[in-house]
Amino acid sequence: MTNTALSLNYLQAKKGIFSWIFSVDHKRIALLYLYSIGTFFLVGVTLGVLMRLELLNPGKDIMEAQTYNQVFTMHGVIMIFLFIIPSIPAVFGNFFLPIMLGTDDVSFPRLNLLSWWIYIIGAIMALSTLLFGDGPADTGWTFYAPYSVKTGTNVTMSVLAAFVLGFSSILTGLNFIVTIHRLRTPGMSFMKMPLFAWALYATSWIQLLATPIIGITLLMIVAERVFGVGLFDPSIGGDPILYQHLFWIYSHPAVYIMALPAFGIISELLPTFANRTIFGYKAIAFSSLAIAFVGYFVWGHHMFTSGMSGPARIIFSIMTFLVAIPTAIKVFNWVATLYKGSIDVQPPLLYALGFIFQFMIGGLSGLVLGALAADIHLHDTYFVVGHFHYVMFGGTGFAFFGAIHYWYPKIWGRMYNKLVANIAFFILFIGFNTLYFPMMIVGLMGMPRRYYDYLPEFHLPNMISTYGSWILATGLLLMLGNLIAGSRRKREHIDRNYWKTGITLEWQTLSPPPVSNFDRMPVLPKDGPYDYDHKPEIKEKED
């Protein structure tokens, strides 16, 4: 290949819509995911803002109870299955895993494209319930039986959509596992892999091993609704608790599918902006595996009030507390990475710091819920809703935003306005905490979740929370506007190592990268991926 072919970037290589939707280039597939996931995220946000509007005052504000129930179900289904599960792995994993490993693509590029198409088909199925049949499901994203068996709404289609989406997740997981095992550049042993790759590795195993269980469970719902097979509905001989077990055996590990990649992002952002090696590389890498492993055995904490036996409740409570330990280890190592660094406060770092703060609130409130006595009071209340959003949005969501601000110059070879990005971060941060913290308070007061209407004593926190949703929405719009405006700016030269202090391999190639990822052989740092003492010299141009 000539030099020009090597430096032709992936964005310009081919033109036309088909060169995108049938591309097998992992970078283009990543962007396909980004645009589709981003769109569904905005739909989910809109539904969330509508829910908060309805809850501004007790009684009816803008919609009927039935509509509200369908809106929160749609919000959950979209945010969980269409946004947060695929988010970081499908976008940033797809784009950067091969580059960070120093290779030219994932192991199975066609399978990679297929998983995007399956994702789109699943998404269309999920959204089709808005238009066809007896209206979108009103069961909550958990589809608890026997209500999901009895309700007249279009549960069958929603459940089938989640089933189809599961395949997309499984294929991505499979692809990453094989890529990590087979395609690491010579000299990169497992212990010299970037921590983002470690996080994706742990995530992929969960995707591969846990997702089939939800697939089977969802098909069981369909069998019960369509053919009347008595599996979960006691009136035809089923057991509703069995459904909860099967559902959470997947859905709890799924929480780690959502969280682990975010941990990986944070482990990349901190060394770059502290300009120093990560503290406790092994501890961070292995704690991901520990979380993935122990995370399989804690699902019962979703069922402390379901009527599960006493000893089972005790064991699940202990296991839940055990998961906290590897998580705590990560937080301590992240903070220690800032120690004696040379810290450059840039927008991605702000998101990382915001992540650590909010994720701590999410994790620590999880401890409250893991304790048997406290959970009896707080189970199925707004405390859980607050906790969950702190982990998923305050954690994974903020890591996603951090990642997009971090790799923006690398992906598009352009730059956004940093001042606006910083302002947007602070608005988001304030809005987020105003929106979700009152939920924990109102949960402690005893307000159950999935409530269309509430008692007058719950009014104040709900009002504050709704105001928070407006601030948050403003911050999101500003952030998004800034990112879009950046992509419309005139293309200028963006250095390979835009932040100057990036050390993983993506910072050695051009911005944006060429089709085959590298225009010259990447050089590994001597002792591990974050060896800042022997950071390879990166020249902009070949001599």
Place this chain on the structure above:
Amino acid sequence: MRTGASTFAEGVDLSLYIIAGISIFFLIGITAVMIYFVFRYSKKRNPKATNIEGSNTLEVIWTVIPTLLVIVMFYYGWMGYKPMRNVPDDAIVIEAYGQMWKFSFEYPDGKVTDSLVVPVNRPVKLNLNSRDVLHSFYIPAFRVKEDMVPNGENYLWFEPNLPGRYDILCAEYCGQLHSYMLSSITVVSDAEYNSWLTSAPSITDEHPGLSLLKQNACLTCHSQDGSKIIGPSFKGLFGKTEIVVTDGQEREVTVDETYITRSIKEPNADIVQGYMKGLMVSYAEVLSDEQIAEIIDYIKTLE
């Protein structure tokens, strides 16, 4: 948080305060250290970073300390929870039913009510059951909650120690009017409880058809005064001519025994014009033919 009004409140609140206390300490501590580092080791103040790859001592410390702390947290959670599973032998046993979207209670003497009255300082055991989907019986002030499962064998117990009136809420999502599935529990002295037991009317003194309508929460959606809620009103219903949609076709029917029976057993077969499909579940498994006859008998009286 609401003031605790049962003997469990102390244990639950203690576990909450201990975990919240430890959590807030670490949250503030770690956040403060993090912010301090960002300022102290900023690029300006500390142009040259020191590469510290890690410290085994520190890793051990911050593995052991969280481990000890979570054991403490687990212990208090367990201790607060333990008494909830040990029902005293002298507890008053009341059957509690959940259904879309109301609670009902059956006392040992057969009295049926839609809210609870219990004596102070006496243990009460509720056998939890559901007539349709999952519900969850929740009294925030007592710190008790347990799901009501159809055909389930769940139970809970409590000992109220503060007279007053407290909310009962449904905590497990159960459909359209989940947030309106409310009741109350009134804690009174022994004497008041005994006089209430003998004097207060049971729902069973009413027309048996009306009791069935109440027990099955029919009246949440079907009014008795002619107003339109979610389904058609029962007032003047019997003998009336309605336009219904059957398999997409409009037709006229006269409301009689057969029509009402079919509407109870297959609610989606005929939909009265102007109402939505799919909002009512079939009661074929819930109501016997005799009970449906009682209901029809009662609807006839609503002219």
